[in-house]
Amino acid sequence: MTSSSHPLPALRRNRRFENSFAPLALPDPVAAPPRLNTTAPQVRNLPQIRNPNAPPRSQKHLRSRSQSQANFDNQHHHPMTPHHMHTNSAGSNMQQRHARKAASTAILSSNNHPATTIESLISKPPASLTEALQDLRYLILDQGVAADADGNSALRIYIWSILLGVRPMRSDDYIELVRRGASSSYSKIRNDTFRTLATDPLFRRRVSESSIIRLLNAFQWKMKDSGEDAQYVQGMNVIAAPFLYAARSEVEAFSLFAVFIQRECPGYVRPTMEGVHCGLKLVDQVLQNVDHKLYSHLKAKLLTAELYAFPSVLTLSACTPPLPEVLKLWDFLLAYGAHLNILCVVAQLLLMRDELLAAAQPMKLLRQFPPLNASMIIKYAVNLVTQIPPDLFDQVVEHAR
Numbered sequence: 378m379t380s381s382s383h384p385l386p387a388l389r390r391n392r393r394f395e396n397s398f399a400p401l402a403l404p405d406p407v408a409a410p411p412r413l414n415t416t417a418p419q420v421r422n423l424p425q426i427r428n429p430n431a432p433p434r435s436q437k438h439l440r441s442r443s444q445s446q447a448n449f450d451n452q453h454h455h456p457m458t459p460h461h462m463h464t465n466s467a468g469s470n471m472q473q474r475h476a477r478k479a480a481s482t483a484i485l486s487s488n489n490h491p492a493t494t495i496e497s498l499i500s501k502p503p504a505s506l507t508e509a510l511q512d513l514r515y516l517i518l519d520q521g522v523a524a525d526a527d528g529n530s531a532l533r534i535y536i537w538s539i540l541l542g543v544r545p546m547r548s549d550d551y552i553e554l555v556r557r558g559a560s561s562s563y564s565k566i567r568n569d570t571f572r573t574l575a576t577d578p579l580f581r582r583r584v585s586e587s588s589i590i591r592l593l594n595a596f597q598w599k600m601k602d603s604g605e606d607a608q609y610v611q612g613m614n615v616i617a618a619p620f621l622y623a624a625r626s627e628v629e630a631f632s633l634f635a636v637f638i639q640r641e642c643p644g645y646v647r648p649t650m651e652g653v654h655c656g657l658k659l660v661d662q663v664l665q666n667v668d669h670k671l672y673s674h675l676k677a678k679l680l681t682a683e684l685y686a687f688p689s690v691l692t693l694s695a696c697t698p699p700l701p702e703v704l705k706l707w708d709f710l711l712a713y714g715a716h717l718n719i720l721c722v723v724a725q726l727l728l729m730r731d732e733l734l735a736a737a738q739p740m741k742l743l744r745q746f747p748p749l750n751a752s753m754i755i756k757y758a759v760n761l762v763t764q765i766p767p768d769l770f771d772q773v774v775e776h777a778r
Contacts, residue, residue: 719773
């Protein structure tokens, strides 16, 4: 793949985003959803939600904070293939590559999108790792990751490793953490693990409770060694579940889980869980911006996100079945940023809009969200990026830090 064959989705490291796309003012409720103007041919027919407070803009951006982008920007000689991912590097270099970067902007051009597949993209060394990563994100949005009906995919765990910039962990390092025995959070972990996706037969058939216990307990030892202010909090078991299901080994799942928690949502696992509570407030703010009628209806019933969206925010929507749809949604979140789960939660509310507005007691519907429809949720979430003010989106980007 040559880097000059097409204009790639640009990633710009800007903390302040341009006011460059026009507000969409459509009737409420929307009668005929128009097509969303992005490069992704499948991202279309989205209901546009009026946002009268949005600043004037002329282009639509899918903006993401990408920690993994920093990793790939500094690996100019490291091929992005499953085989070459197993090379070793010094810990100090990895730490430098994972240094926090400013928010980036991914612009999805409507023309000349990359004509390739995910498999062909990651099967050979790219001419430019930065551009190849941009192509990979686009292809995940456009094509999705190939998988069977149970969510099994030969490529998914490689793709997640690439997006997170995770190299294989030595088995001996993980075994050493496990051999330390019970951590200070062991009893809390044991109280939660038996409930992990307990009603999902696919997960229970593949992942044992012992694996969940070992992974979470080892993570507590890892956090203690690093001196980070983190502890086991309820919900971490559900976040670990997709990694354990998709990975080829427990060690591989642990390495991805640890990097994901530390880099994407450290604020979710601090003792006060400030990242989660901030995210819940943002769900309310985003909903108020994009659908004031629904927001006012729920508020009149004294329903805030703290009451109905806590599990969905804490677990990045992994608590809502079916598991294969969770994996599809996570492909998107790992590609463009886990912070976008806030928009995905709002998207799920919008998909329930008519039922919620008609319900005298909406909480009965909100106690358990409908089964995930990852493709539709992603389409709504991409559209919502263009509907909220830049300063609010900045808060979404940073809330889990």
